[in-house]
Amino acid sequence: MSEIMTTPEGVNSQLGQCLKAARQARGLTLKQVAERTGMALSTLSKVENGLMSLTYDKLLQLTSGLKMEIAELFNPVPPRPEQSRPVTARRSISRAGQGQVITTGFYTYTYQCTDLIGKRMVPILAEVRARSLEEFGPLLRHAGEEYFVVTSGRVAVHTEFYAPEILGEGDGIYLDSTMGHAYLNAGEAPSAQGVCLCTSEAPDLYDQLRRIASRDVAPFEGDPPSL
Structure with a gap:
């Protein structure tokens, strides 16, 4: 026909x-x-x-x-009116050596731009030292999504549903943060360096990440916590 x-x-x-x-x-x-x-x-x-x-x-x-x-x-859907977002004009400069530092035996996280509250994106400088999941501890899980890029060394990325991946300098990974994940040192140097950008609609993302990183509260298992 x-x-x-x-x-x-x-x-x-x-x-x-x-x-x-x-x-x-x-x-x-x-x-x-x-x-x-x-x-x-x-x-x-x-x-x-x-x-x-x-x-x-x-x-x-x-x-x-x-x-x-x-x-x-045959019945076109009318376009949705654009919702204008107010200009907040927020900004924060992160100087070298500044930031809120959380250090454990196996990693150091330096949180940037901590003077801004309620951020939808949390930038973190990461120094990874743990070489095994036994050293690292339970996989991390939190609300939102994240991007991790290696700036120095080699990093092994372990996730709940995928085989481990090795990232070299300049390599990056974008992942669902509610999936269990861990970054391990896979290079010859004592530590690997990277930048992690975490994002979520949760207004307390920074506090949540800081609590999980310091292991003050155990990472949740199963469904993400109610935010």
């Missing part, structure tokens, strides 16, 4: 606009839509540009691949 269905030009235009809106709402490119639906990229491009419409079976193929209702292709 032909993919083309003769319809008034206005309907073609509306279908194209709705398809584009649905695609963008899902963060997909036309090529990705073609891969998910099995439809030709050229066909999808023509539909989006209002140059052709689709038969009912092709509409079903399209919506099934995108896991959406056919009605969404």
Whole structure:
């Protein structure tokens, strides 16, 4: 059956606009839509540009691949109004050698920009000395996500659901912080250095990280703590 269905030009235009809106709402490119639906990229491009419409079976193929209702292709969702965020004009400068330091036998964390409270991102300078999970202790878990980049030495990253990875100088890893994780020294030097950026919507992220790092409270197991 032909993919083309003769319809008034206005309907073609509306279908194209709705398809584009649905695609963008899902963060997909036309090529990705073609891969998910099995439809030709050229066909999808023509539909989006209002140059052709689709038969009912092709509409079903399209919506099934995108896991959406056919009605969404003919009833455009109005764009959400942009929510303006107030400019806080906050800033903090971190000088070399400054920061709040937590030191254990196996690592040293230097928390930066501690004069700002309620940060959504917590920058940490990390010195990693532990060479085994037995030395390090329980895997760390906390709210949010984080990025760790090695600035000196080699670091072994252990996580709850993946095999360990070795990171060299300049290598980085982005991970879900609620997943158990640990950074270990995998180089020849007594310690490895890195920068860790932790982020979360939790307003007490800094306090939570500081408590966990100092082991004043044991890292939680199972579901993250209520924040």
